[in-house]
Amino acid sequence: MSAPETKRDARARRTSPLLLLAIAAGAALLASGASSCGARPPELVAPTAAPAIAPRASIAQDSAPKEEPRLVPAEAWLRTYLQLFGGLAPLDAQARLRGADGAQIFDDWATYASAIGLPDHRFDLPRGTQTNATMLATFERLGEALCARAVEHDLQGPKGGTPPGPPPLEARVIFAFEAPSPGTKLERASFEPRFDVLHRTFLGYPASLAPTDRTGRFLSLYQDVVARHAAKDAPKSRFTPEQAGWSAVCEGLIRHPEFQLY
Secondary structure (H helix, E strand, O other): OOOOHHHHEEEEHHHHHHHHHHHHHHHHHHHHHHHHHHHHOOOOOOOOOOOOOOOOOOOOOOOOOOOOOEEEOOHHHHHHHHHOOOOOOOHHHHHHOOOOOOOOOOOHHHHHHHHHHOEEEOOOOOOOOOOOHHHHHHHHHHHHHHHHHHHHHHHHOOOOOOOOOOOHHHHOOOOOOOOOOOOOOHHHHHHHHHHHHHHHHHHOOHEEEEEOOHHHHHHHHHHHHHHHHHHOOOOOOOHHHHHHHHHHHHHHHHOOOHHHEE
């Protein structure tokens, strides 16, 4: 005769079916996981492009200027100016601005620096806050000096140099192209690639992307200056007619609003 059933045995007998069910479910999961390890992974379906959303309304873009163009700060202008000379320091650029005849354009950088708006601490002059006629005239004079000395440096070469004549293209600072022979009449096909070099140097992008026919207008400027310098009654100049024409093109670009304003 069996011993009487205790409460513990009765509780174990009642829960044993649930325990068996849990064990069976766990074994099934383990079996399915083991079988899936060797199974081929499901293929990925490439996403399809979303359908285009039809515009409900169109609004015109307001591209009108919101304020007047302003002059480039004097520090930025001088930095660009010195970079055009090959990244020189101010005193080195002053030495390069000395002409072939020994003439010096700038005898005191501080005078010109204060004229374009930079502060002058020697005389306790504050920074210029508004554009004025003296400032614009000084910028133009700096530009004229750059172009005139660049013609002497790039297209003439130093007197008594070895070999004589202009320096090689890699040593030029502005006119990095072969100038035509004296007396050669430049047509648009010959003028355009040379002008594009100057346009990229001063304005930073190809001349063909200009909003107007800028190449044609500067070609007319070049031809007019060459014709005036080649006339019989033309005043004596240190430049040939062609060199004077390239100097005028350079001055036109360095005075361009895209170079001086933003």
